[in-house]
Amino acid sequence: MSGSIQDTFFEECEELLEATDEGLSAIEGGDHDPEVVNAVFRAVHSIKGGAGAFGLDELVAFAHRFETVFDEVRANRMELDEPLIQLLLRSCDHLYNLVAVARDGGETDQAHHNMLIEALDKYIPEEEEDLTFEPMGLGGPMDVSAIDIPQAPTEETYQIHFRPLKDMYSTGNEPIFLFQALQEMGELTIVLDDSELPGFDGMDPEESYLSWNLTLVTTEARATVEAVFEFVEGLCELSIEGAGDADADAAALAALEAAFGGAPAAESPPIVEPAAMVEETPPAPFEQPAPAPTPEVKPDASGSKPAAPKAENSKTEQRGPNPTLRVDLERVDRLINAVGELIINHSMLAQQIANLDVADVRDVETELEGFKNLARDIQEGVMSIRAQPVKPLFQRMARIVREASSATGKSCKLVTEGENTEVDKTVIERLADPLTHILRNAVDHGIEKPEDREGTNKDKVGEIRLTASHRSGSVCIEVKDDGAGVNRPRVKQIAIEKGLIPENAELTDAEIDNLLFAPGFSTAKEVSNLSGRGVGMDVVKNAVTGLGGRINISSSPGKGSTFTIILPLTLAVMDGMVVSVADQTMVVPITSIVETMRGNDDMINNLGADGTLLSIRGSFVPICDVAGALGLEKKDDQPPGVYLLVETETGQRSALAVDDIHDQRQVVIKSLDGVCGEIAGVAAATILGDGKIAMILDPESILAASPAVGAFDTERRMSNAS
Amino acid sequence: MQAEVKSNDQEVKHAQFSEFVSFTVAGQAFCLKITQIREIRRWSPVTILPHAPSDVLGVMNLRGAVIPIYDLSARFGLETTEASERNVVIVVSSAGKPVGLLAESVSEIISINPEEIQETPPVDSRNTMEYIQGIISHDETMVRIINLDAVISVPEQVL
Numbered sequence: 001m002s003g004s005i006q007d008t009f010f011e012e013c014e015e016l017l018e019a020t021d022e023g024l025s026a027i028e029g030g031d032h033d034p035e036v037v038n039a040v041f042r043a044v045h046s047i048k049g050g051a052g053a054f055g056l057d058e059l060v061a062f063a064h065r066f067e068t069v070f071d072e073v074r075a076n077r078m079e080l081d082e083p084l085i086q087l088l089l090r091s092c093d094h095l096y097n098l099v100a101v102a103r104d105g106g107e108t109d110q111a112h113h114n115m116l117i118e119a120l121d122k123y124i125p126e127e128e129e130d131l132t133f134e135p136m137g138l139g140g141p142m143d144v145s146a147i148d149i150p151q152a153p154t155e156e157t158y159q160i161h162f163r164p165l166k167d168m169y170s171t172g173n174e175p176i177f178l179f180q181a182l183q184e185m186g187e188l189t190i191v192l193d194d195s196e197l198p199g200f201d202g203m204d205p206e207e208s209y210l211s212w213n214l215t216l217v218t219t220e221a222r223a224t225v226e227a228v229f230e231f232v233e234g235l236c237e238l239s240i241e242g243a244g245d246a247d248a249d250a251a252a253l254a255a256l257e258a259a260f261g262g263a264p265a266a267e268s269p270p271i272v273e274p275a276a277m278v279e280e281t282p283p284a285p286f287e288q289p290a291p292a293p294t295p296e297v298k299p300d301a302s303g304s305k306p307a308a309p310k311a312e313n314s315k316t317e318q319r320g321p322n323p324t325l326r327v328d329l330e331r332v333d334r335l336i337n338a339v340g341e342l343i344i345n346h347s348m349l350a351q352q353i354a355n356l357d358v359a360d361v362r363d364v365e366t367e368l369e370g371f372k373n374l375a376r377d378i379q380e381g382v383m384s385i386r387a388q389p390v391k392p393l394f395q396r397m398a399r400i401v402r403e404a405s406s407a408t409g410k411s412c413k414l415v416t417e418g419e420n421t422e423v424d425k426t427v428i429e430r431l432a433d434p435l436t437h438i439l440r441n442a443v444d445h446g447i448e449k450p451e452d453r454e455g456t457n458k459d460k461v462g463e464i465r466l467t468a469s470h471r472s473g474s475v476c477i478e479v480k481d482d483g484a485g486v487n488r489p490r491v492k493q494i495a496i497e498k499g500l501i502p503e504n505a506e507l508t509d510a511e512i513d514n515l516l517f518a519p520g521f522s523t524a525k526e527v528s529n530l531s532g533r534g535v536g537m538d539v540v541k542n543a544v545t546g547l548g549g550r551i552n553i554s555s556s557p558g559k560g561s562t563f564t565i566i567l568p569l570t571l572a573v574m575d576g577m578v579v580s581v582a583d584q585t586m587v588v589p590i591t592s593i594v595e596t597m598r599g600n601d602d603m604i605n606n607l608g609a610d611g612t613l614l615s616i617r618g619s620f621v622p623i624c625d626v627a628g629a630l631g632l633e634k635k636d637d638q639p640p641g642v643y644l645l646v647e648t649e650t651g652q653r654s655a656l657a658v659d660d661i662h663d664q665r666q667v668v669i670k671s672l673d674g675v676c677g678e679i680a681g682v683a684a685a686t687i688l689g690d691g692k693i694a695m696i697l698d699p700e701s702i703l704a705a706s707p708a709v710g711a712f713d714t715e716r717r718m719s720n721a722s
Numbered sequence: 723m724q725a726e727v728k729s730n731d732q733e734v735k736h737a738q739f740s741e742f743v744s745f746t747v748a749g750q751a752f753c754l755k756i757t758q759i760r761e762i763r764r765w766s767p768v769t770i771l772p773h774a775p776s777d778v779l780g781v782m783n784l785r786g787a788v789i790p791i792y793d794l795s796a797r798f799g800l801e802t803t804e805a806s807e808r809n810v811v812i813v814v815s816s817a818g819k820p821v822g823l824l825a826e827s828v829s830e831i832i833s834i835n836p837e838e839i840q841e842t843p844p845v846d847s848r849n850t851m852e853y854i855q856g857i858i859s860h861d862e863t864m865v866r867i868i869n870l871d872a873v874i875s876v877p878e879q880v881l
Contacts, residue, residue: 337786340786341786344786584769584770585769630772630773631772631773632770632772670787670788672781672788675781675788675789675790675819676771676774676778676781676790679771679772679773679774680772680773681772681773682771682772685769685781685788687783687786687788691783692767692769692783693768693769693781693782693783693788694769695769695771695772
């Protein structure tokens with residue numbers, strides 16, 4: 001159980017960190033609205049609170065410093081000047097790291113950690129609050145100081161009424177362990193109340209019928225007693241009443257009200273986080289006890305009302321105005337699969353009806369058309385669930401740019417546009433690495449040193465523009481820097497040195513730029529910490545191609561370079577051309593096809609022993625026989641009838657020879673992962689209308705596997721060179 | 723075609739007995755534990771996987787899932803099967819993923835006392851040794867018990 005709660009904590013951490021980042025970016029942009037400052041403070045505080053509950057000391061300590069400094073800002077005791085904002089931004093980045101370390105294990109960069117702590121400490125005035133955190137502790141230091149909980153050094157008697165709800169058992173909690181914990185604190189008397197127990201016949205084995213009345217005599221503070229029940233909050237009916245603390249209750253309540261009512265900024269205690277998790281689960285039919293660790297927990301919840309609504313407020317403020325639902329990704333994927341089946345099912349049905357020997361099927365066809373539209377609606381709806389704005393990704397990129405700038409001693413800023421563009425979640429996840437690489441490259445190689453920039457009449461601060469937009473059924477992500485542009489002579493020289501191109505090759509500017517994507521190409525003179533770890537832009541290209549996308553570069557010397565990534569909107573469905581190759585039905589992605597044409601013998605020209613070229617309106621493109629490239633045997637000797645003209649990323653054209661074209665349709669992509677290993681030339685599979693599986697081809701890798709075209713490539717280079 | 727497995731009352735009483743499904747591959751009798759089998763289907767043409775080894779026939783659509791089909795006969799180093807309508811595909815589960823195995827025909831369900839299982843006597847063919855877990859004598863014929871993990875796991879490394 002603690003595993004899943006911890007997961008939830010980390011999920012929330014992500015959100016909170018994003019909120020922090022967002023707030024800080026707004027502050028950096030000049031927005032010093034107290035609400036923004038408060039939002040950041042709350043977010044950091046919640047992280048600290050949650051981390052405290054899990055005993056993540058390093059994270060707590062750091063978040064605490066961050067919070068303390070921010071508290072000063074919030075109270076207007078400290079001015080938010082540029083160095084402080086930068087420090088806070090970097091501290092926020094470090095919080096990300098600490099959370100990541102806490103979640104995934106690994107080592108914190110101690111030097112960096114200490115450096116930041118030292119820098120933060122400079123802003124913290126005089127005395128420090130007590131930092132120690134009980135792993136199970138209730139309430140942060142804030143609350144302890146704000147609410148004067150009666151410390152009980154003397155023995156106190158608590159009357160505890162405890163009635164677990166059904167849900168408590170389903171989360172794996174055992175009352176006996178709770179009682180054992182109580183017993184360790186002092187003298188415990190347990191009285192079982194089984195009055196609700198129905199007869200044997202009417203008993204539901206999953207229902208909870210038992211409750212307990214406990215009497216505890218202990219010297220421990222009330223908060224410690226309550227802490228025992230922390231993890232069953234909301235899963236039980238609980239009342240804890242101290243024998244002589246009615247007065248104390250009133251006092252504490254008053255203090256609480258004062259704390260929440262008097263200072264709106266006063267934070268809801270960290271325990272609100274676990275409570276918020278509880279609210280995500282279907283609400284229990286019973287009234288839930290107040291989620292906050294108020295000193296007052298009454299069964300009717302009325303006593304804690306002053307605290308509860310406030311906690312609610314702060315929560316909604318953090319979440320933003322749109323109510324959202326957190327759903328297990330697997331459930332969504334299951335739905336997506338089911339919709340995929342529905343689409344396949346539709347085409348099967350359509351095929352069956354077409355095969356029927358019925359004179360008039362028009363009515364059925366009309367209805368079938370309606371079915372198709374509905375299926376498409378559902379599909380789009382389901383896909384939009386998976387679609388997420390690229391904003392969090394872009395925020396992460398801002399960190400990357402900051403880190404890269406400070407590592408290289410350059411100053412750059414990242415300007416983002418189209419943050420709300422929605423892209424499939426998987427695409428976003430798998431885009432993070434390539435984008436990181438491009439941005440690091442942009443800072444490392446693109447943007448010039450500040451002194452060089454001043455010499456060329458540019459602003460000292462380099463600008464990197466990260467844009468996302470939808471462009472006719474695909475997503476376009478652009479990284480544009482205003483740096484020096486690709487140093488073409490050097491790129492060419494390196495390519496020659498590394499044997500990527502012949503020495504006397506003559507390449508167009510675009511071809512030189514594209515050399516950056518060649519495997520094993522890295523322009524960094526020495527291996528820096530940042531980019532140039534031997535893996536180059538070819539890794540970026542592979543990642544993008546792996547997502548079914550394309551990447552282009554354009555550059556103008558002295559003005560900067562632009563990387564453009566074009567991605568399909570979804571990974572689950574694509575438009576394909578259904579073709580037949582050696583008696584097998586296959587699908588070629590529409591996006592890669594430039595043109596299709598029926599060939600005749602006049603168009604085919606031989607070149608050398610095996611090479612054949614297709615002449616299209618006066619130009620010649622190499623022919624690649626798909627059946628041959630896939631190692632399939634053809635049953636007849638007929639020459640392929642149809643050519644699909646495809647264009648590779650380098651702008652090179654080739655003609656894929658197939659037997660016939662049947663149809664153009666939307667197909668559901670079925671991954672071949674786990675079915676078999678990687679197959680050259682095949683990207684995935686799909687299920688056609690007749691229930692048969694068809695391979696989805698990957699033209700790029702077919703061409704790479706085809707010896708004829710590969711050889712031709714070199715030939716052309718050589719002929720260019722002469 | 724789905725083979726529904728009914729255990730009759732008498733067999734249930736002998737709890738120590740395990741049930742095996744026997745089938746023929748290239749004229750030889752083999753069997754698999756009934757719990758390893760998800761379903762048995764009639765052969766229908768599969769989609770060829772390019773560049774696949776000869777014992778991988780291709781992939782088949784099993785209610786929306788893409789599953790690979792192996793030719794058991796070729797895997798055992800016997801002659802490759804010319805698959806036809808008369809043949810069957812035994813769908814087994816490997817680590818939660820379904821895999822289809824082409825066999826000539828399914829014979830019957832046999833009940834075996836684990837004590838009756840004999841160790842495979844050493845023979846020259848290493849291929850066979852690897853894939854056969856043991857042998858049993860049933861109605862005076864030898865039935866080979868297939869080591870399913872070995873049969874399924876190898877191709878993924880090969881591919």
